[in-house]
Amino acid sequence: MNKNKRTPDRRSMVAVAALLAGMLPALAWAQAKPAAAATAGPAPRAEVIHWWTAGGESAAVKTLADAYRAQGGVWVDTAVALGEQARAVAINRIVGGNPPTAAQFNTSKQFLDVVEQGLLNNLDEVAARDHWDQFLPETVLNVIRVKGHYYAAPVDIHMPLWLWYSKAAFQKAGIAAEPKNFDELFAALDKLKAAGLVPLAHGGQSWQDNIVFTAVLSNLGGRELYLKVLRDRDPKAIQSEAFKNVLLTFKRLQSYVDKGSPGRNWNDATALLITGKAGLQFMGDWAKGEFSLAKQAPGREYGCIAGFGPNSPYVIQGDVFVFPKTSKPEAVKAQQLLASVITAPATQVAFSMRKGSIPIRTDVDASKMDACAQQGLAIMKDKSRQLGNGEVYLTPDQNGAMSDVLTNYWNRNVPVEKVQKDLIAALRSN
Amino acid sequence: MASSASSSSKFAARLRRLTRRITPWSALLPMAITVLLGYLGAALWSLRISFTSSRTFPADDFVGLMQYERLFENERWLLSLQNLCIYGLLFILASMLIGFLLAVFIDQKVKGEGLLRTAFLYPYAMSFVATGLVWQWVLNPESGLQHSMRQLGWAGFTFDWIIDQDRVIYTVVIASVWQASGLVMALLLAGLRGIDEDIWKASRIDGVPAWRVYLSVVLPMLAPTLATVFVLLATGVVKVFDAVVSMTQGGPGTASDVPAKFIMDHLFGRANIALASAGAMVLLLTVLILVAPFLYARSRSHAAGQGGH
Numbered sequence: 001m002n003k004n005k006r007t008p009d010r011r012s013m014v015a016v017a018a019l020l021a022g023m024l025p026a027l028a029w030a031q032a033k034p035a036a037a038a039t040a041g042p043a044p045r046a047e048v049i050h051w052w053t054a055g056g057e058s059a060a061v062k063t064l065a066d067a068y069r070a071q072g073g074v075w076v077d078t079a080v081a082l083g084e085q086a087r088a089v090a091i092n093r094i095v096g097g098n099p100p101t102a103a104q105f106n107t108s109k110q111f112l113d114v115v116e117q118g119l120l121n122n123l124d125e126v127a128a129r130d131h132w133d134q135f136l137p138e139t140v141l142n143v144i145r146v147k148g149h150y151y152a153a154p155v156d157i158h159m160p161l162w163l164w165y166s167k168a169a170f171q172k173a174g175i176a177a178e179p180k181n182f183d184e185l186f187a188a189l190d191k192l193k194a195a196g197l198v199p200l201a202h203g204g205q206s207w208q209d210n211i212v213f214t215a216v217l218s219n220l221g222g223r224e225l226y227l228k229v230l231r232d233r234d235p236k237a238i239q240s241e242a243f244k245n246v247l248l249t250f251k252r253l254q255s256y257v258d259k260g261s262p263g264r265n266w267n268d269a270t271a272l273l274i275t276g277k278a279g280l281q282f283m284g285d286w287a288k289g290e291f292s293l294a295k296q297a298p299g300r301e302y303g304c305i306a307g308f309g310p311n312s313p314y315v316i317q318g319d320v321f322v323f324p325k326t327s328k329p330e331a332v333k334a335q336q337l338l339a340s341v342i343t344a345p346a347t348q349v350a351f352s353m354r355k356g357s358i359p360i361r362t363d364v365d366a367s368k369m370d371a372c373a374q375q376g377l378a379i380m381k382d383k384s385r386q387l388g389n390g391e392v393y394l395t396p397d398q399n400g401a402m403s404d405v406l407t408n409y410w411n412r413n414v415p416v417e418k419v420q421k422d423l424i425a426a427l428r429s430n
Numbered sequence: 431m432a433s434s435a436s437s438s439s440k441f442a443a444r445l446r447r448l449t450r451r452i453t454p455w456s457a458l459l460p461m462a463i464t465v466l467l468g469y470l471g472a473a474l475w476s477l478r479i480s481f482t483s484s485r486t487f488p489a490d491d492f493v494g495l496m497q498y499e500r501l502f503e504n505e506r507w508l509l510s511l512q513n514l515c516i517y518g519l520l521f522i523l524a525s526m527l528i529g530f531l532l533a534v535f536i537d538q539k540v541k542g543e544g545l546l547r548t549a550f551l552y553p554y555a556m557s558f559v560a561t562g563l564v565w566q567w568v569l570n571p572e573s574g575l576q577h578s579m580r581q582l583g584w585a586g587f588t589f590d591w592i593i594d595q596d597r598v599i600y601t602v603v604i605a606s607v608w609q610a611s612g613l614v615m616a617l618l619l620a621g622l623r624g625i626d627e628d629i630w631k632a633s634r635i636d637g638v639p640a641w642r643v644y645l646s647v648v649l650p651m652l653a654p655t656l657a658t659v660f661v662l663l664a665t666g667v668v669k670v671f672d673a674v675v676s677m678t679q680g681g682p683g684t685a686s687d688v689p690a691k692f693i694m695d696h697l698f699g700r701a702n703i704a705l706a707s708a709g710a711m712v713l714l715l716t717v718l719i720l721v722a723p724f725l726y727a728r729s730r731s732h733a734a735g736q737g738g739h
Contacts, residue, residue, distance in 0.1 A: 084699050095487070113485050113487055204681060205679055206684075258572065259572055259590065260573065260593075262592070263592070263593075396700045396702075397702045399700075400700040407684060412595055412685075
């Protein structure tokens with residue numbers, strides 16, 4: 001990217017033009033709401049802690065900064081690598097009395113303790129003025145709304161359970177159509193195996209094992225069972241035959257990974273698809289970034305499957321900004337402006353196109369987004385298909401304990417009955 | 431100036447004595463404060479937290495031994511303790527043995543001693559975050575050692591411990607020994623160089639074989655150095671974290687988990703500082719139990735030594 005710095009060639013001109021084009025709607029929106037832009041006094045200064053440090057991610061966060069600046073704000077970027085680290089920094093600074101204007105968390109219960117300690121400002125004013133209730137998915141609303149108050153501004157929605165496949169590998173293995181259910185999936189995996197390819201590209205790290213499990217639970221178990229297990233933590237549901245079948249199917253998938261799988265990073269697994277060495281991978285929509293880097297396009301070199309069947313759930317994971325408590329009026333003004341800017345439709349599209357996510361709202365112009373994102377947005381319009389990721393319903397502690405049990409099951413020969421018992425125990429703790 | 435100095439020379443001398451006495455104490459003060467507040471204070475704070483139901487933030491309730499009960503019902507924690515025992519035993523034994531042999535080898539006045547010493551010590555100079563990654567690549571059966579050996583013609587060559595549930599902890603031992611033996615060598619070599627040449631001359635006259643001199647004379651003389659090496663390695667065992675994280679991330683599954691990783695996971699990722707503190711206290715207690723007899727013996731022998739004066 002820095003190559004073009006000195007000699008602005010045609011490509012960078014196009015990039016600038018695209019950026020300006022992306023900002024135009026934002027500017028139009030600014031004019032429509034002069035109250036926000038035409039405030040007197042110093043420019044609202046917002047320091048934002050986030051962990052978007054990878055190439056595509058930092059390009060995405062830049063669109064947020066640009067949109068905020070377009071509204072007359074001053075954006076101070078505090079990027080901390082690794083989510084865990086960034087959240088620890090944010091919490092330490094909040095407790096230490098030197099909070100940032102905004103801090104990134106996942107759309108999850110990660111910040112619930114911070115809310116309960118009374119350390120966050122609420123966004124009730126912005127939420128009411130911008131009508132958040134009307135366009136935000138119920139799942140997201142339930143996370144950011146605590147006891148009737150809004151404590152976080154959603155930034156994006158990721159779907160962690162996409163099934164990606166390599167068209168080259170499918171062709172080599174003689175698979176004509178993409179699988180539409182688990183029987184067809186296993187048939188395809190067998191064909192890939194017979195063709196001498198890695199059937200399932202998988203990185204053997206516990207969070208990736210967790211993604212495969214959740215994909216099986218949502219697609220095979222269905223919405224009811226999914227909610228009973230992950231939201232209600234219902235021991236009866238975990239003991240049921242249907243859930244046992246989910247666990248056995250999850251374990252069956254393990255027999256299709258290669259020997260180099262344990263410890264592999266997710267992008268190395270995606271690389272196996274890009275080079276046509278492997279057939280399929282369960283991974284979130286951030287995998288699109290890897291394909292794009294290799295100049296591959298959806299529908300051309302690779303395919304994306306959101307789920308099996310017309311009613312498959314669309315599982316929501318994502319990022320939000322929270323706004324630490326402060327009584328300084330200018331800081332509060334900056335917080336409210338920021339919350340309003342990042343949830344605006346134009347910002348949402350510009351951000352998601354670079355991040356690989358989809359916007360938090362469906363009332364946007366998605367024509368410039370890629371085929372997978374458009375598919376995702378179309379599914380999101382059907383409210384009955386929206387579900388939350390595990391961390392939306394479970395505390396980080398419960399989620400972690402569950403993940404320990406699942407990764408153990410994936411890697412060891414454990415009787416499925418013991419796994420059911422262990423899961424009940426893991427989800428009982430709080 | 432001169433007259434005032436002569437008149438108050440007595441006072442100046444007293445002042446000098448006083449400052450001389452205060453200087454060492456004031457120099458020690460920052461360290462003392464660090465130890466008292468940073469270490470002791472933080473340890474007591476952790477102990478207090480481990481009896482609460484704290485999650486992201488410290489709570490001030492009291493739940494008794496609940497966190498400890500949960501800890502010892504947790505299979506992952508028990509496995510990590512077991513791994514720590516295996517790792518600790520093998521790592522300390524192998525590092526001391528290999529380090530000692532390397533030191534003896536270099537002590538034979540070999541050619542290119544400087545080069546060899548640097549080569550052996552080099553692994554210790556590099557961060558495990560980097561070298562652990564290299565070990566991960568080398569040990570990966572699909573791309574590392576096994577793969578290249580098979581390409582060279584040994585079709586049956588198998589070395590896939592890093593993906594083996596029951597053997598993965600040994601690969602961490604191998605990599606750690608590779609890193610630490612150089613340090614052991616350097617310390618023991620310094621000890622060996624401190625041994626009087628006359629002892630070697632005397633043993634040669636008596637016709638004692640060299641291995642016998644090393645075993646019966648030199649090793650006992652190296653006891654203080656060996657003790658230092660042991661303490662250094664033992665602290666390395668308790669805090670082992672980077673090796674596991676960079677090589678296996680505790681996997682496959684949870685097979686190569688260690689207490690430090692368990693504690694870090696619960697402290698940050700899982701927002702459960704009470705359980706993490708309980709784990710840390712168990713770890714501290716283990717260290718104290720192991721180190722206390724050792725320190726007691728040392729203080730006894732120290733006292734005995736002073737009594738002789």
